[in-house]
Amino acid sequence: MKKKDIDVLKHELVPEHVVMDDKEAERIMREYMVSKAQLPKIKESDSAAKQIGAKSGDIIKVIRKSQTADRFVSYRITIK
Amino acid sequence: MAASKRTIDALKKRGINDDDAKTLAEAGFTASKLRGKSLDNLVELTKDISKGVQQEVAEIKESAEEEAPEEKPKTPLDLRLEELLNPPTSLPYRMVKDMKAEISKHKVTKKHLEKIIDEVIEQYNRAKVEPCEAVGIIAAQSIGEPGTQMTMRTFHYAGVAELNVTLGLPRLIEIVDARKVPTTPVMKIYLDADHRHDRDKARELGWVIEATKTSHLGDILTIPDGMVIQIRLNDVMLRRRKITFEEVKEKIEKKAGTGVNVEGDEKDLILTITPKEPTYRELLQLRKKVNKITLKGIDGISRVVIRNEDGEYVMYTEGSALKEVLSKEGIDAARTKTNNIMEIADVLGIEAARNAIMEEALSTLSEQGLDVDIRHIMMIADVMTRDGEVKQIGRHGVAGEQVSVLSRAAFEVTVNHLLDAAIAGEIDELCGVSENVIVGQPINMGTGRIKLVATGYGV
Amino acid sequence: MPPMAGDLLESNQNQTHNPKYTKYEMAKIVGARALQIAMGAPVLISVDANDPIEIAIREMEEGAVPITVKRGPL
Numbered sequence: 001m002k003k004k005d006i007d008v009l010k011h012e013l014v015p016e017h018v019v020m021d022d023k024e025a026e027r028i029m030r031e032y033m034v035s036k037a038q039l040p041k042i043k044e045s046d047s048a049a050k051q052i053g054a055k056s057g058d059i060i061k062v063i064r065k066s067q068t069a070d071r072f073v074s075y076r077i078t079i080k
Numbered sequence: 081m082a083a084s085k086r087t088i089d090a091l092k093k094r095g096i097n098d099d100d101a102k103t104l105a106e107a108g109f110t111a112s113k114l115r116g117k118s119l120d121n122l123v124e125l126t127k128d129i130s131k132g133v134q135q136e137v138a139e140i141k142e143s144a145e146e147e148a149p150e151e152k153p154k155t156p157l158d159l160r161l162e163e164l165l166n167p168p169t170s171l172p173y174r175m176v177k178d179m180k181a182e183i184s185k186h187k188v189t190k191k192h193l194e195k196i197i198d199e200v201i202e203q204y205n206r207a208k209v210e211p212c213e214a215v216g217i218i219a220a221q222s223i224g225e226p227g228t229q230m231t232m233r234t235f236h237y238a239g240v241a242e243l244n245v246t247l248g249l250p251r252l253i254e255i256v257d258a259r260k261v262p263t264t265p266v267m268k269i270y271l272d273a274d275h276r277h278d279r280d281k282a283r284e285l286g287w288v289i290e291a292t293k294t295s296h297l298g299d300i301l302t303i304p305d306g307m308v309i310q311i312r313l314n315d316v317m318l319r320r321r322k323i324t325f326e327e328v329k330e331k332i333e334k335k336a337g338t339g340v341n342v343e344g345d346e347k348d349l350i351l352t353i354t355p356k357e358p359t360y361r362e363l364l365q366l367r368k369k370v371n372k373i374t375l376k377g378i379d380g381i382s383r384v385v386i387r388n389e390d391g392e393y394v395m396y397t398e399g400s401a402l403k404e405v406l407s408k409e410g411i412d413a414a415r416t417k418t419n420n421i422m423e424i425a426d427v428l429g430i431e432a433a434r435n436a437i438m439e440e441a442l443s444t445l446s447e448q449g450l451d452v453d454i455r456h457i458m459m460i461a462d463v464m465t466r467d468g469e470v471k472q473i474g475r476h477g478v479a480g481e482q483v484s485v486l487s488r489a490a491f492e493v494t495v496n497h498l499l500d501a502a503i504a505g506e507i508d509e510l511c512g513v514s515e516n517v518i519v520g521q522p523i524n525m526g527t528g529r530i531k532l533v534a535t536g537y538g539v
Numbered sequence: 540m541p542p543m544a545g546d547l548l549e550s551n552q553n554q555t556h557n558p559k560y561t562k563y564e565m566a567k568i569v570g571a572r573a574l575q576i577a578m579g580a581p582v583l584i585s586v587d588a589n590d591p592i593e594i595a596i597r598e599m600e601e602g603a604v605p606i607t608v609k610r611g612p613l
Contacts, residue, residue: 005407006413006427008429008432010414011413011414011428011432012415012417013428013435014429014431014432014435015431015435017429017431031168032167040462040465040467041466041467041468042429042431042468043469046429046468047428047429048428048430048431048432049429062431066172067454068172068454068455069172069173069174069175070172070173070174070177071173072173076430076468079468205559210561211563212561527566527567527570530563530568530608531608532607532609533606533607
């Protein structure tokens with residue numbers, strides 16, 4: 001049987017990941033009054049981060065499905 | 081375009097069947113176009129028209145693609161409410177959705193709308209956890225207390241007969257411990273649309289996934305007299321597991337590194353394996369190796385049970401190998417899951433691991449009839465996945481966090497810890513609770529965290 | 540109308556979206572003010588009460604407390 005590539009982002013458990021551009025990232029950090037170091041992290045080698053092509057230093061917007069809020073937007077900073 | 085009956089009749093008269101006639105008529109054929117045309121001309125005409133139709137379809141598609149993003153025009157109400165999703169109000173998505181649904185049911189003036197919005201924001205802010213609240217402790221207690229009522233040891237079967245899964249307290253501890261491999265790794269494999277309704281196809285896929293070991297295919301005999309190992313292949317098993325004796329021979333030769341001799345007929349095959357050196361030790365080692373060889377399937381998945389669940393066939397496995405299973409053809413790579421959280425973190429990423437921790441913890445608790453608010457579990461999942469990798473929450477807090485000397489000393493072997501710290505010249509920042517209690521300062525939580533400033537009179 | 544923390548906060552410390560005092564801030568301010576009053580500080584409003592805590596709470600409600608909080612990371 002043939003091998004196929006795994007599309008990580010299609011999996012139920014994986015929420016939507018989007019790399020944010022610098023301007024938007026800056027706006028978000030200002031609005032939430034946080035610095036980059038305060039954000040949760042995600043590794044560059046993380047399967048989902050790799051698939052969307054995030055580089056170290058990028059901020060990834062994670063759009064989660066939530067049981068309490070239906071949809072919740074969270075942010076993670078890509079690290080080495 | 082209503083197909084005229086006259087056109088259809090006219091087409092039929094020229095030897096075109098019912099359905100085609102109707103289609104043609106709908107595509108714009110009219111009786112007048114047909115007048116005085118022979119069948120050959122007709123073919124030409126049809127081509128023309130079908131080309132036109134194709135073009136039209138393409139145009140429609142194109143314009144649909146252009147317009148698709150703005151499905152429904154947003155009303156001013158929608159826009160006003162969606163503003164609330166962003167800071168500084170940052171209302172949760174569901175709240176805005178519910179507001180939209182509720183408000184659109186009634187006639188609301190602009191003034192009233194603003195009043196409603198203000199009230200919602202007010203109530204939302206009142207329900208929010210305030211800064212300085214010790215949410216971690218509340219989460220720990222909220223999970224710990226029901227935990228005392230959990231069955232300490234469980235050997236229950238989670239829904240599936242014959243399949244043993246760790247549940248209850250041991251499982252909960254396993255989840256927060258972030259173990260590399262759970263005590264009972266299991267997978268739930270969903271199948272794709274082609275396979276999920278067909279028992280035979282599902283079974284076949286089961287053999288592709290379940291690891292076939294040598295011992296599954298027949299008896300293995302160690303014969304010390306002749307210094308050989310014999311495998312008596314059972315042809316029923318060979319056929320059931322869809323593997324030929326040539327494949328078996330090849331695999332064993334490759335993995336064991338020695339020649340394999342085949343004797344006997346179709347019904348009763350005997351494979352004879354001779355060790356490289358005719359010593360007793362070598363023979364026993366070879367036997368061990370032969371036992372271990374995976375001839376077919378995925379290494380690590382020792383059993384597959386197929387069940388019918390809500391009208392589709394689902395595979396439950398003993399053992400877990402997410403990456404290998406996901407890359408197999410025929411499975412549903414979107415729903416297939418494992419209970420091994422570290423494996424999920426590796427294969428699907430940290431966000432998937434966060435969801436997996438929440439799902440596993442919540443299902444373990446609710447399976448025992450305990451109702452813990454999801455927010456506490458979210459808290460734990462967030463803390464565990466904060467640094468981009470799954471971290472354990474153990475007796476000493478979150479793994480990797482540096483622990484204060486004083487709190488370590490308060491926990492065990494007090495003098496040794498203090499002495500070592502003094503020798504190493506360690507610095508204690510006094511940020512934890514126990515350190516501050518030890519030195520007699522307010523702790524950094526609740527009112528203790530507030531720093532006061534005098535403004536002077538008359539402000 | 541009690542004062543908003545946002546009005547009183549030192550400008551460089553305005554690291555918050557929340558213009559209101561939290562329950563902890565409220566408790567801490569009232570507590571500190573009550574202690575001052577109990578030790579003989581002049582009361583800044585006209586109030587018909589003897590309990591320093593009650594006086595402090597009334598002062599808080601009227602926005603007369605000469606104390607605010609410093610917010611931000613530790």
